[in-house]
Amino acid sequence: xxxxxxxxxxxxxGRLAAAAGVGIDTVRYYERSGLLPAPPRRASGYRAYxxxxxxxxxxxxxxxxxGFALDEIAxxxxxxxxxxxxxxxxxxxxxxxxxxxxxxxxxxxxxxxxLRQLVKACPGRGSPQACPIIAALSDGARx
Numbered sequence: 001x002x003x004x005x006x007x008x009x010x011x012x013x014g015r016l017a018a019a020a021g022v023g024i025d026t027v028r029y030y031e032r033s034g035l036l037p038a039p040p041r042r043a044s045g046y047r048a049y050x051x052x053x054x055x056x057x058x059x060x061x062x063x064x065x066x067g068f069a070l071d072e073i074a075x076x077x078x079x080x081x082x083x084x085x086x087x088x089x090x091x092x093x094x095x096x097x098x099x100x101x102x103x104x105x106x107x108x109x110x111x112x113x114x115l116r117q118l119v120k121a122c123p124g125r126g127s128p129q130a131c132p133i134i135a136a137l138s139d140g141a142r143x
Contacts, residue, residue, distance in 0.1 A: 027057070
């Protein structure tokens, strides 16, 4: 990948995807879903993405890495534009996401504790029917 700046030129979909670290189908998907504005087309019919599309794709990737859903990312993109309330809306959306992450962590910790107990209780030998893990998973399932 060349290191020259793309700021004064348009990018093909392949160059844009490679620079953003996503697949071409991902770029097309984000375009269809409205996260990435449809670019103008060259005389040849090929898409000509403006350089700011790269920054937008990177924004989307980072937001996805933080666990934001596509509709939340669309809202973050909307909120990133200047408006009267400023960062308070962005903070509120991030706070909701943080609460969701903390709830998932609490659930995973509960699951870990349960698995630890089951692993500790299982001797690791004998018949599967005598295994406390199988018994715990089967409890209530038998009629």
